[in-house]
Structure formats: structure tokens, C-alpha cells
Amino acid sequence: MVTNIGFDNEHPYVEEGADEGEVSVVGNRISVTDTIARAERVTIERSVDGGLTWEPVVDDAVAGDGINLVDFESLSYGDNLYRAVAFTAEGATSETEITVQARSGAFWLSGGPGYGDTGRLPLNPDVKHSGGRERALKEYAGRSKPVALVGEMTSRAVAVSGRVTDEKWIEETANIEDLIRIAQLPSRLFLFRDPDGRRMYGVLSDVDLDRLLAIQQANGIRGWNGLWGYSFTFTEAT
The missing domain is CATH 2.60.40 (Immunoglobulin-like)
Structure with missing residues (x-):
């Protein structure tokens, strides 16, 4: 906003912020109209x-x-x-x-710069969460039972397994090559998102792939489309 308005030889002047408003004389009073600054x-x-x-x-x-x-x-x-x-x-x-x-009702796995290399995990994969805190049992002389100790470090991991095909049947859906490419990215951290609103950053394990069956394409022109089972573990990290 204009911060200081006055008169100089009966003409209005603006000491600062002149680019932020238009000043005009209306009768004997000053009128300030805001303008849109770029x-x-x-x-x-x-x-x-x-x-x-x-x-x-x-x-x-x-x-x-x-x-x-x-x-x-x-x-x-x-x-x-x-x-x-x-x-x-x-x-x-x-x-x-x-x-x-x-x-989105899907699960998403991402890596690369800005997590822009993204794969949509198809066919409703199975997801198992696990979490805990650092704990240990120590044995001391003179004690009949071990002593329980607890640390500051917490852990959380997600085990994911599902099915993918050789070919991409929906544009954003990952196929076998997409999963391998994401797993081989030189990223330090990856991103995992689910339809329950969770968003986790962490380390991705190797992706294991097992060929389950193959379906021949129409008229055999395009060869076989394999159905693969995959699994990986995603461990939360910073």
C-alpha cells in the first residue's frame, strides 16, 4: 500500500510505494486507487x-x-x-x-528426481505393515532373568506383493519393466503412497518377480503376455 501521501505546490506526491497505487485529486481530498502489481x-x-x-x-x-x-x-x-x-x-x-x-484408489511407488518416476501398482496388491521400537534383552550376573532395554530408534516397514503383466494395459499402470527400472534407480529414498492416505519415504528392497502364466495375444500376432507375481519391502527412512 501507499505509505505517505502529501502535497507539493498543490500537486499530490507519493514518497514510497508509488508503483502500488494511483493517486488523484478529488475535490480537496486525495483518492488512492490500488493497482495490480506484477x-x-x-x-x-x-x-x-x-x-x-x-x-x-x-x-x-x-x-x-x-x-x-x-x-x-x-x-x-x-x-x-x-x-x-x-x-x-x-x-x-x-x-x-x-x-x-x-x-486415487491405487498404490503408488515413486523414485528419481522429485519422485517423478512413478508406477501405479495394479490389481489390488496385498500389503502388510509392521512397526516397532529398538529393544534388547541383556543378561547380568546375579539376575535370574534378563533385563529389558528400549532405545530411541523406531522402525516401520511395508511388505507389498501383487501381480503385473509384460504389457502396459493402462497408461500409468506399472508393468514388469517399470518395476525393475524403478528398483534400479540410483535414488537414496523412494516414496510409497496408498489409498488410505498414507505417504511414506524410505528404502526400497530388490523387487522379486515370478512368472505365473502367459496368455497368447489375439491371433498370436503380438506373441505372449506374461502374468508375473512381484514382491518387495519398503522400509521407512530419512
């Missing part, structure tokens, strides 16, 4: 807990004519809240929040 920089944040915490998505990007965002780290099922803050050259800011609903 944004030069934009930051975008994401919240998956209703705004309690925020995660950076786009940091200090050049606004230009706008930003198209593809967010591979959003919830695959749930409400994703985004907050965009635009900055002008004069330091003015404008903030906007929008909620994007995601309603």
Missing part, C-alpha cells in the same frame, strides 16, 4: 494435515506468465492444501490457498 517471484507450499505444517514445493521461482505444477509428493488419496505467495519487485506480497482433492 508478481516477479512465487513460492508454493503444501500441507497434508490441514495447514498445521507446511512443506516447500516451489521455492522462489520466477513468476513469468505463471507456473504449472505437477506434484509427485502429494497425497494420492486425501486433501492437499497449497499456499502460493507472490512477491513484487517493490516487496509487496499476495497469498492464496487452494485445496486439491486426490481420490
